[in-house]
Amino acid sequence: MLARAAADFYWMGRYFERAEHTARLLDYHLGRLVDTPADVLAHGWQALYSALGQPPPVSITVTDDAEAFLVADAFALAAYLIEDPANPDAIIQNWINARDNAKQLRPWLPVRVWTCLNDGFFWLRDCDFAGYWARGPNSLPARVMDRLRLLSGVIEARMSRDDAWRFLVLGRYVERLQRQTALLQAWSRLSDGNFQMWTGLLGVCAAYEAYCRVYSMVIQPAHARAFLLSNPEIPYSLSFAVRRVQTLLSGIDPAGGRYPLRAPHRHALRLSAAIETDLQAPTEDVETGDFLADFAQECRELHNIIIAEYVDYPLERGLPS
């Protein structure tokens, strides 16, 4: 596959995942507006913005007028993440970026995938955020997630499992690794042992029911953190994402998975080993924080290694023998 096209698929996958990640967080958080004290909500916004690595557009402080915070500031905080043209990481911007990439991939992209993506863009571009907000603050993120799930479904149904698909999904999981690590970092730093925040995080990561089956309904932050780090059956756990990355790399470059391992395979193996050996048992916050900081750095490095190996490699290395 053409290296530039592979990179475009990879980035398209990353943009999808970014949009979905933000929508998922907003869906959960905005769903709590109805019954959560304002100061707890404000704390949640801080954690959310911290996890996304973005400075909030307005100050997140609850004044005497909690109502004003709920109605006005929450709207501004949500709008910034969804549709603000000033925010390069807003959901709409990620959708635009994914569509721009898709335009360059038309020869490889099934028509249905393109039209689904294109229709989604028109819908999001023209949708009335204030109107959705009036119907329910989390109704728009929920619809965004529906659109993204539809797109994922069309991709799964229509794309052959070739390198185009592999790079697209690889992008999704590399992005997921980075975003989920940042999420766990933010929650470890800001939750202060608050089990409610961890309950919410398990919900955001589609892991609450599974957690209850493995442990119990009593949520212990250390258990929840370990669960989201190392349970290989939870789609949003780090372990799950690393395993998917390893599988995809094996498909893209089967020879690279045999010894001596090529750089991306080696690095993915290191990430897998780190999760499985360093975090067998619940650990102290400080240790986990250090681990996550290192892990985040390794995830960024994984991206660089993939690009260097498959896209920007030296020409001499690529010549046919």
Add this chain to the structure above:
Amino acid sequence: MVSKADTSVTTSTPSPGNLGPTAHLSFDRARPSVASPAVAGTGAFTHYAIDSRFRDEMFRSDGTLRAATERLGTALNNATSEQLMQLQDGVRRRFLHEGITFTVIGKEEAAEQIIPIDCVPRVITASEWDHIDQGLRQRLHALNLFLKDIYHEGWSLRDGIVPHDLVFGCPQYRMEMLGTKVPHDAYVSVCGTDIVRTHDGFAVLEDNLRVPSGVSYMLACRAAIKQAMPRLYRAHNVREVLPYPEQLYSQLASLVTWTQTPRVAVLTPGRYNSAYYEHAFLAGEMGAELVEGRDMVVHDGLVFMRTVTGLKRIDVIYRRVDDDFLDPVTFRSDSLLGVPGLFHAYRAGNVVIANAPGTGVADDKALYAYVPDLIRYFLSEEPILANVETHLCRSTEGLTFTLENLDKLVVKEVGGSGGYGMLVGPHASAKEKRDFAKRLRADPANFISQPTLALSRAACFTDGRLEPRHVDVRPFVLRGKEDTWIAPGGLCRVALRRGSLVVNSSQGGGCKDLWVINEEQRSL
């Protein structure tokens, strides 16, 4: 801005007593009622005014339907305004959803636009088309021989068929091509020739031999219209244009001599190019690679593209990049779109480039005037398709005539395209004419003039009603190792603004499907 309604799916259910939407056109199970034939100026064609100055594609001069358009015109006449609107909306929405776009040069704020499509097809009979087909084959054959001649022996120049300075002074003439062997002498593998129709018949307006575009819109129009009016389409027994991509692939692949399984790539300037949609479309349909200059490298005289598993050789490049930008080592050194060393690989015979560099000299608007002579010279035949009367401003008589008749003529730059840099005398203001006259006097060799043609008009559904609009057609001709293949149809361009003669999409034009119908019709 596209409203929500634009992206929603609308459906309509036939009600008792109602034939359902476009019953005459679709596969609606209800039988159409007894159809009343259309007459210009009545029924659905109330606003359709016949103008005797222009040949009408739908109606005869007495306002009755032509034989070829009887079925289409009758179906349109029996559809309500709402049904026609629904039809038009359906094809337009299809273009929107599929992102069938073009880019308008110099309009940053609305760079990417959906190409306007009209839902009413233009109809041409098979016998009329066969005449065009033969004329195009003849023309392309002669032009290929001419190109081989000027880059080798130059007999046509020595014999005075074409002036030396017209060829050697043409910016598209490539000295580097002198003596270069072109695979199977197929200098032009893809040609798009603009053909107009007047009361005098069909005539060639210009040849596009460099990187003719528009074929994707032809195919998209056909797909959209087929879906919108399947019943009528089937009944008309229309000749099929959809095999174009596979024909393009096989014609390009046939030019390769060193392998049976060549790797074909479409070279695009990138996503900001006005025809990027088309480049991506063709690559996808052919199963070819869509590459940019930065994806390729020349090594040991071979051309490679960078894949995820190393460099892979490319055998054929269907380039959609102008000569100037193909290779910064040979042509423009500041080009970032090309591949350093590509021309060296081409001269060494290690890659096929279609169309060959230097073909632009034969689609220069000044050289156009000599094409009938070239046909006579190289083929010893009379031209099947006529040329439009052309005055070369490079000659004193041509310049004088042009300046004296500026208000009646269309003046074009010899190397211009896309409707830019031209003056339509009858529609120009006094100031525009004065300014253009200055430009003419300053550089007369850069201009030609032609009479303002009475382009034929076809029915269009515009502003909620059926009205005539001026049209032309760009058929696409493919030439490979031995064969020439012509898509039986073409991009029918339409000047959507009332009275306008400019059909270019960048200047307010749109497109419509062109049906070449076989004589024997199927029953509805």
